[in-house]
Amino acid sequence: MNRRLFLQSTSAAAIAQSLPWRSAFAQEGWRTFETVTRVNVSDAFGVARAWVPLPLEADTNWQKAIGNSWSGNASQAQILHDGKYGVAMLYAEWPAREANPHIEVTSRFMTRDRAVDFARPDSALDLSAADRKFFTAPTELIPTDGIVRKTALQITKGAKTDVDKARAIYEWVVDNTFRDPKTRGCGVGDVKSLLESGNPGGKCADLNALYVGLARAVGVPARDVYGIRVAPSNHGYKSLGTGSPNVTKAQHCRAEFFARGFGWVPVDPADVRKVVLEEPPGNLAVKDEKVIAARKRLFGSWEMNWLAYNMGHDVKLPHASKAPRLPFLMYINAEADGELRDQLEPDSVKYAITAREISA
Amino acid sequence: MLRLVAALLLAASFAASAAELKPWPGGPTPALELDDMAGQTHRLADYRGKVVLVNFWATWCEPCRAEMPSMDGLRRSLQGKPFEVLAVNLAEPLSRIENFLGAVPLGFPLLRDRDGAVAKLWKARLLPASFLVGRDGRIRYVAYGELDWTSQPVRARVEELLSEQGPGQRRAGRDAPPPAQKARGARAVHSSGGDRRTGPG
Numbered sequence: 001m002n003r004r005l006f007l008q009s010t011s012a013a014a015i016a017q018s019l020p021w022r023s024a025f026a027q028e029g030w031r032t033f034e035t036v037t038r039v040n041v042s043d044a045f046g047v048a049r050a051w052v053p054l055p056l057e058a059d060t061n062w063q064k065a066i067g068n069s070w071s072g073n074a075s076q077a078q079i080l081h082d083g084k085y086g087v088a089m090l091y092a093e094w095p096a097r098e099a100n101p102h103i104e105v106t107s108r109f110m111t112r113d114r115a116v117d118f119a120r121p122d123s124a125l126d127l128s129a130a131d132r133k134f135f136t137a138p139t140e141l142i143p144t145d146g147i148v149r150k151t152a153l154q155i156t157k158g159a160k161t162d163v164d165k166a167r168a169i170y171e172w173v174v175d176n177t178f179r180d181p182k183t184r185g186c187g188v189g190d191v192k193s194l195l196e197s198g199n200p201g202g203k204c205a206d207l208n209a210l211y212v213g214l215a216r217a218v219g220v221p222a223r224d225v226y227g228i229r230v231a232p233s234n235h236g237y238k239s240l241g242t243g244s245p246n247v248t249k250a251q252h253c254r255a256e257f258f259a260r261g262f263g264w265v266p267v268d269p270a271d272v273r274k275v276v277l278e279e280p281p282g283n284l285a286v287k288d289e290k291v292i293a294a295r296k297r298l299f300g301s302w303e304m305n306w307l308a309y310n311m312g313h314d315v316k317l318p319h320a321s322k323a324p325r326l327p328f329l330m331y332i333n334a335e336a337d338g339e340l341r342d343q344l345e346p347d348s349v350k351y352a353i354t355a356r357e358i359s360a
Numbered sequence: 361m362l363r364l365v366a367a368l369l370l371a372a373s374f375a376a377s378a379a380e381l382k383p384w385p386g387g388p389t390p391a392l393e394l395d396d397m398a399g400q401t402h403r404l405a406d407y408r409g410k411v412v413l414v415n416f417w418a419t420w421c422e423p424c425r426a427e428m429p430s431m432d433g434l435r436r437s438l439q440g441k442p443f444e445v446l447a448v449n450l451a452e453p454l455s456r457i458e459n460f461l462g463a464v465p466l467g468f469p470l471l472r473d474r475d476g477a478v479a480k481l482w483k484a485r486l487l488p489a490s491f492l493v494g495r496d497g498r499i500r501y502v503a504y505g506e507l508d509w510t511s512q513p514v515r516a517r518v519e520e521l522l523s524e525q526g527p528g529q530r531r532a533g534r535d536a537p538p539p540a541q542k543a544r545g546a547r548a549v550h551s552s553g554g555d556r557r558t559g560p561g
Contacts, residue, residue, distance in 0.1 A: 034420065057485065066476050067450050069421035069487040070505070078504060079486050090486070106420060108451075179561075186561035203561025252561060270561065 030110045032066070032358040033230050035247070035307065037332065040350040041094070041101040044336035048094040048101040050349075051317050051333040053226070053309040054079065055109040057088045062114035062266075063308050065107075072103035080319075085312030087329050091319060101336075108358070111304035114266050118163065118300065121261030127221055135221035135258065139313035141188065141327050142213040147195045152217035162220045166257040166265065169214045170299050173269040175286075176200065177207050179277040185344040186251055188327050189224070205328065207270035208255040221258035223311045226330040228252060230355035231305035237294065239278035240271055241305050247355045251330045252306060266302040307355075379423075379505025381492065381517050389499045390481040394448060394471040397457065402446060402471055405497065409526035410442040411518060412493040413509075416473070416484035418450040419460045423506035424488040432466050434509040434518065441522055442495065444468070450487065451476045492517060495526035 041048040055065045070077050074092035081088055094101035127135070138144045155172045156165040177194075180201035187202035189209030194200040200210060208224055215222035229250040233241035242250050254271075256264040275294045276284050284291050315329045321338040331343040332351040342348045392404035392414065404412065415431060417424035428447070435445050445468035449457050457470060473479050482491065492501040501517055508514065 054485075059480075064476070065485070067416075067418060067421070067479065067487050068485060069418070069423060071422045077486075088485075106422075108418070108420065183561070205561065274561070 030064070030112045031231075031304070032108065032110050033307065033355060034358055035107050035228070035230060035353060035355045037105045037107075037353045038351060039092075039103050039105070039332055039334065041334045041336050041341070042350050044094070044098070044101050046096045046337035048098065048336045049319060049321075049334065050074075050090075050092045050101075050103060051320075051329070052090040052092070052103075052105045053329050053331075054088045054090055054105075055107050056308045056310060057086070060308075062112055062302070062304055064110045066109055068105060068107045070103055070105045073098060073101065074103050077103065082310075082312050082315045082318070082329070084314070085310065087310040087312035087315050089317075089329060093319070109307060111307070113302070113304050115301035116262050116265050118262065122263075123261055125263040126260050127258050132221050132258075135223055136216045136219055138213075138216070139327075140325065141190045141192075142209055142216065142313065143192055144213060144217040146192065148191055148213050149217040151195055152214040155214060156218050162257070162259040163262065163265075165218055165220050166215055166222075166259065166267070167299060169211060169218075169220075170267055170269050173207060173211050173214070174272045174295055177202075177210065177269075177273060179203060179207070179270070179273040181277065186253060186330065204253045204268075204270040204274075205330070207273060208253055208268065209327075211255045211267065211269050215257050222255060224253050224255055224313070224328065225308050225311050226251075226253040226328050227306050227308040228330070228353065228355075229306050231357055233303055233305055235297075235303060237275060237290070238280055239274050240294070240303065242355065245354045245356055246352065248351065248353045250353075250355075253328070253330060254302060254306070254308075256311075265300055267300070268298040268302065272298055379503045379507050381490075381501040381503045381507065381514055384491070384499040384502050389493065389497060390478070392446070392448070392471075392478055392482070394473055394478060396469045396471050397454065400469075402469055404446070404493065407444055407446075407493075408497045409495050410444050411495055411521045413443075413445045413518075414482070414491040414493060415445065415447045416450060416479050416482065416487055416489040417447055418452055418487055419456050420452075421487040425460070425464070427488060427506045427509065428464060428466060430507070430509040430511075432468065434515065435468055437510065437515075438518070438522075442526075443518065443522060446471055448473050448478060448484075450479050450484075492521060494521045495524055 037052055039050050039052060041050060054068055056063055057065055068090065070090060075095050077090060077092040079088060080091045090105050092103045156168050159165040159168050178201040183203045186204045187206035189205045191210050191213035194202065194206055194210050212222040212224050228247055229242050229252050230247060231242055254266065254268045256266055258264050272295045275291050276286060279290055309330060313328060314325045316323050316325050317333060320340065321335060322340060332349055333343045334341045334349040393401060395401050413431065431445055447468060448471045450473055486504045488506060490503045491499045494500040500521055
């Protein structure tokens with residue numbers, strides 16, 4: 001290679017690398033990851049219990065579960081499922097005499113990046129009437145009537161197809177919400193309250209639940225997908241990946257909508273707002289090229305540096321003494337002496353989650 | 361005295377595992393057809409007439425590693441009886457399994473479920489997952505978690521299954537047909553069906 005050609009090619013590479021969301025860095029193959037969750041139910045005097053979310057059991061073309069194992073001093077541990085959505089969790093129980101209840105859960109799974117090609121519909125991709133009904137139904141915190149439906153109808157006025165409606169809602173959520181760093185955890189996803197506030201702000205469980213509610217309200221099947229980030233982003237976004245193997249506070253939920261001909265389509269308007277707020281140097285303008293690139297990509301694609309746990313709402317924890325229905329199961333939950341510990345306080349339950357990629 | 365202390369320590373270590381053999385709640389026994397590390401195909405159906413311990417494991421699973429010597433101990437103690445262990449590794453490279461075997465030599469076949477499809481058929485989501493298959497080829501007991509396979513309660517279950525007659529057999533037992541010896545190359549095969557830094561958010 002002569003000097004001129006070399007300079008041309010290296011400068012082209014440098015330009016490519018400076019652009020956000022570099023497609024050249026998309027992972028086409030499967031990657032294997034391991035998460036290790038250590039739970040210690042501290043200060044337990046009576047019977048102690050813990051519920052640990054597990055990787056999505058059903059294989060998809062973007063995630064496959066391999067297996068789970070546990071060690072510790074639980075008197076029983078087994079995989080249980082929530083009845084309505086089939087949310088998988090490891091349930092552990094300790095007798096009252098156990099002074100130091102602890103468990104370590106290891107999960108292995110594979111992921112690969114996911115993108116929908118809107119130029120190539122497949123007429124075979126459709127939902128059954130029952131599934132369509134299920135994924136347009138309201139949940140306790142995601143009503144589909146009242147202010148939610150009214151807002152959704154305004155947003156989607158003139159939109160003909162489900163993709164058009166879903167895109168209109170996506171753009172509206174990005175333009176009309178904000179990421180509130182003061183929100184505890186990922187938020188709870190109280191969609192009606194968010195809209196009634198007139199200035200909806202929160203984190204992923206709020207903003208993506210808002211997306212799901214607005215979509216369902218106009219008959220577009222949609223669902224939240226709850227999970228956790230497990231690796232740095234390969235697309236140059238510090239805010240969209242992990243910074244270390246410690247992912248104890250890296251929970252993140254995303255969303256999907258269903259469109260005939262395209263199947264379940266991945267979206268993540270909450271992460272666009274995260275880029276706006278957190279991508280260095282911070283508080284980026286919506287017109288910043290990094291925001292524009294993320295906004296374009298997060299309608300129809302997910303980088304799979306993230307583990308999906310489940311798609312459940314209103315989850316009832318099996319065997320819980322007082323069994324409140326959780327809006328979703330994305331955190332470790334534990335109870336002792338008949339009281340559910342605060343799932344948003346890792347110190348209350350004392351849990352830590354680490355993640356690593358497994359090389360072949 | 362030393363033996364008693366050792367036995368107590370062993371019992372205490374397994375007591376922490378919380379696993380126990382439970383009667384199989386029912387449902388068909390999935391098919392199992394996989395290659396071992398040498399590329400030799402093993403089919404569960406070819407072991408009909410023997411009691412078979414089908415164990416799903418991985419090297420990254422601590423309780424799996426811990427219980428394997430006791431599985432081998434059970435196998436050795438039942439030598440001459442129609443009992444076999446088939447340990448199915450879950451989706452790991454050959455080199456990793458070989459490294460494990462270098463540290464923990466085992467006398468039973470290690471089969472490779474390269475894509476985890478057989479484990480999914482058997483619903484082996486929590487490792488180790490162990491299935492005791494009777495001489496009639498049906499799953500009879502299941503355990504999720506680490507077991508001391510040489511303990512008296514576990515051994516009693518195995519003996520109970522050994523005492524049953526195999527299907528249409530006087531030949532069952534040590535005269536039962538051998539496993540398939542047909543090599544199929546290195547590719548694992550299986551059949552399916554029936555008997556077959558930021559904050560959160």
